[in-house]
Amino acid sequence: MFEKVAFIGLGLIGSSLARVIHVNHLAKNVVASTRSQKTLDDAVALRLISKGFSNPVDAVKDADLVILALPVQATEKVLAQIKPYLGERTIITDVGSTKGNVVAAAERVFGTLPSGFVPGHPIAGAEHTGVHAGKVDLFAHHKVILTPLPTSSDWAVQKLIALWQAAQAEVICMDVKKHDEVLAHTSHLPHLMAFNLVEQLANREDNLDIFRYAAGGFRDFSRIAASDPRMWHDIFFGNKDAILNAVDGFETQLAKIRQLIENEDSQALMGLLGHAQAARQHFNYMLAKKPVMEKNKVTQKFTILPQQHRFEGTFTVPGDKSVSHRSIMFGALAEGTTHVTGFLEGEDALATLQAFKDMGVEIEGPHNGEVTIHGVGMHGLKAPTKELYMGNSGTSMRLLSGILAAQKFDSVMTGDASLSKRPMERIAKPLRAMNAQIQTTGEKGTPPVSITGNQPLQGIDYELPMASAQVKSGVLLAGLWAAGTTSVVEPEPTRDHTERMLRAFGYDVKTEGNKISLVGGGKLVGTNIQVPSDISSSAFFMVGAAICENSDVTLEAVGINPTRTGVIEILKQMGADIQVLNERIAGGEPIADIRIRGTRTLKGIHIPEDQVPLAIDEFPALFVAASCAEGQTVLTGAAELRVKESDRIQVMADGLQAMGIDCTPTADGIVIEGKGKAGDWSPIFKGAEIESHHDHRIAMSFSIAGLRASEAITICGTETVATSFPTFTQLANEAGLTIQTVN
Numbered sequence: 001m002f003e004k005v006a007f008i009g010l011g012l013i014g015s016s017l018a019r020v021i022h023v024n025h026l027a028k029n030v031v032a033s034t035r036s037q038k039t040l041d042d043a044v045a046l047r048l049i050s051k052g053f054s055n056p057v058d059a060v061k062d063a064d065l066v067i068l069a070l071p072v073q074a075t076e077k078v079l080a081q082i083k084p085y086l087g088e089r090t091i092i093t094d095v096g097s098t099k100g101n102v103v104a105a106a107e108r109v110f111g112t113l114p115s116g117f118v119p120g121h122p123i124a125g126a127e128h129t130g131v132h133a134g135k136v137d138l139f140a141h142h143k144v145i146l147t148p149l150p151t152s153s154d155w156a157v158q159k160l161i162a163l164w165q166a167a168q169a170e171v172i173c174m175d176v177k178k179h180d181e182v183l184a185h186t187s188h189l190p191h192l193m194a195f196n197l198v199e200q201l202a203n204r205e206d207n208l209d210i211f212r213y214a215a216g217g218f219r220d221f222s223r224i225a226a227s228d229p230r231m232w233h234d235i236f237f238g239n240k241d242a243i244l245n246a247v248d249g250f251e252t253q254l255a256k257i258r259q260l261i262e263n264e265d266s267q268a269l270m271g272l273l274g275h276a277q278a279a280r281q282h283f284n285y286m287l288a289k290k291p292v293m294e295k296n297k298v299t300q301k302f303t304i305l306p307q308q309h310r311f312e313g314t315f316t317v318p319g320d321k322s323v324s325h326r327s328i329m330f331g332a333l334a335e336g337t338t339h340v341t342g343f344l345e346g347e348d349a350l351a352t353l354q355a356f357k358d359m360g361v362e363i364e365g366p367h368n369g370e371v372t373i374h375g376v377g378m379h380g381l382k383a384p385t386k387e388l389y390m391g392n393s394g395t396s397m398r399l400l401s402g403i404l405a406a407q408k409f410d411s412v413m414t415g416d417a418s419l420s421k422r423p424m425e426r427i428a429k430p431l432r433a434m435n436a437q438i439q440t441t442g443e444k445g446t447p448p449v450s451i452t453g454n455q456p457l458q459g460i461d462y463e464l465p466m467a468s469a470q471v472k473s474g475v476l477l478a479g480l481w482a483a484g485t486t487s488v489v490e491p492e493p494t495r496d497h498t499e500r501m502l503r504a505f506g507y508d509v510k511t512e513g514n515k516i517s518l519v520g521g522g523k524l525v526g527t528n529i530q531v532p533s534d535i536s537s538s539a540f541f542m543v544g545a546a547i548c549e550n551s552d553v554t555l556e557a558v559g560i561n562p563t564r565t566g567v568i569e570i571l572k573q574m575g576a577d578i579q580v581l582n583e584r585i586a587g588g589e590p591i592a593d594i595r596i597r598g599t600r601t602l603k604g605i606h607i608p609e610d611q612v613p614l615a616i617d618e619f620p621a622l623f624v625a626a627s628c629a630e631g632q633t634v635l636t637g638a639a640e641l642r643v644k645e646s647d648r649i650q651v652m653a654d655g656l657q658a659m660g661i662d663c664t665p666t667a668d669g670i671v672i673e674g675k676g677k678a679g680d681w682s683p684i685f686k687g688a689e690i691e692s693h694h695d696h697r698i699a700m701s702f703s704i705a706g707l708r709a710s711e712a713i714t715i716c717g718t719e720t721v722a723t724s725f726p727t728f729t730q731l732a733n734e735a736g737l738t739i740q741t742v743n
């Protein structure tokens, strides 16, 4: 990649990059100049450089890449020294933690900046310094910010991008001012606070005791105060304006929390702490999602070991996702307080919760499934200060499209890699017919979705072109603010959680046959919601029990909303031994305990099309049941499955075929040749490595298939299981499956 690379400064950062260059053979010759001869001798001994020079001028002669890896304050002096010895096509870059002052120094030295000059900053480091502290993987999976200038040429930028990519870093280009502002908040302010806190405690007379008895909180918070004072001294001066801004913001916030404590304002303090906690958890989630978004290799895998299996027990699976989402949305829009129990603490429902916090709604929890929402009323949402991140959740994005289209403010919704591929025009179109201003992205009309607020909405009569509860709900929700009546006619009945819960919140919603309508301009009143256990999550355990000899599984308090019970009906038709017990009503929704036993071999059926919308999310699991059944199972009328979190028809067909099942995907369904034989419970599936395409239901379905596998099944990309069923592996292993998780 380079003929000769010259480092000026070869400490932690410089020597780490030198290690990358050495290991990957990226340069024919690497040299360096530092202050001390010892550093240079050590670097030669470490074979990082061929030669060291005390004078930077000697190092840069004939170099095609010069890297300044020294304290930022030294930049100007070094640049002035080496200026006469730089070639026309020499690339000059740096690694300094501040950028505005580096560029200013270069301008003072060069006047017109050389086209090879491209400042940079790796967002990676450690508290240790010096040539021995460097590590070849210091930058791996970290970001490197390049700040190309108007004078920087493309060839220089491209070459530096390639260099940092060789270090396995993710390169981002950013403008200098933005870099300094962002870093002032994300790095410089936290360091300043850490130094300052340690200083505050160190100055107390009892400091020894404080340090001696300091708990983990102090250790975590103060770790970065062990960083190099000289470097941070330079950074605090070097990025003075942006840091002072960040400090002002910190002081204002500190005064606010101080006041809340002084006034013993419990509700406001809980609101503030809860908001911060949720934001931090959301941040974790965003970090965890990073590999998916960036198409890096996904790290989590399940391996299901083949063993003598039993599958039994009584379980409460997590709360229904659809009801959890809606409880937050309607609770936020209601007047008064809504108390939710059984809330699904999965990432999808948490994305909805975070979105409403971002719009100023005070929400306590979730703690063990309990959430308290202090509703702001139909007109109380506030403009979010940033994009609303919906993670993996199509429900959040489609339902919120309806709500946001009616607000006074503009908004943008984004999602992870999987959500970013899902069609959003299906909701945008009817909303536009209501006079909403809503934009999707690209030819396929996918996220991000941008909404311009302050548009007076008009009620419409909308004939749903597809059976989709999400689109129906999005339109009805927009209708809450629209003039006149909004009605939706559905081709097949779909889940009616929106209608039921709107009624529970006191809103008049009419259902006449397949037409649902409401009149805009009403209000919601806070209430208590018990979220039933999710029948979609229960379905994996139902199928597991149905395909496993002598199994006996009871699932408690499962939601049996008639628009969701297709899986029970289909399994019954396949001959499963399944009982619905203790039917009762909770929070407007019917619930029951469901017991399934492995007493007889399932048989293949043609799945009745009227059951398809009632079991739409359960088909991946039902395909596993069909594979274990005797005879052929045919599914038609389920094209919707192709636009779920993944193309569930194709992805399931690929996986089943890999496990030895004869199946044929069709445009709107699948034909599966079941391998079961009456009375024979021997393995059906052979071992395979399956790609789940980040689809939680695919991952869990193939896990359950492990109950009838002769060899180990490995499922890749299982991290999204947490979106809907965070306790899946724990409960499945308790029941008798052996899932090993590899992160």
Ligand code: NAP
Residues within 6 Å of the ligand: 008, 009, 010, 011, 012, 013, 014, 033, 034, 035, 036, 037, 039, 069, 070, 071, 072, 074, 078, 095, 096, 097, 098, 121, 122, 123, 124, 125, 126, 127, 128, 129, 130, 131, 228, 231
């Ligand atoms: P370091 O380990 O202390 O290394 C600094 C290197 O610069 C040493 O080789 C030192 O020479 C040399 N040096 C110091 N003053 C010099 C001068 N006046 N002329 C020539 N060489 C001089 O520091 P580092 O952590 O690698 O930091 C280097 C740069 O990276 C800084 O600008 C910093 O802002 C930036 N950065 C640091 C981190 C981090 O976490 N540490 C992260 C991102 C960016 P001797 O070996 O002879 O002392």
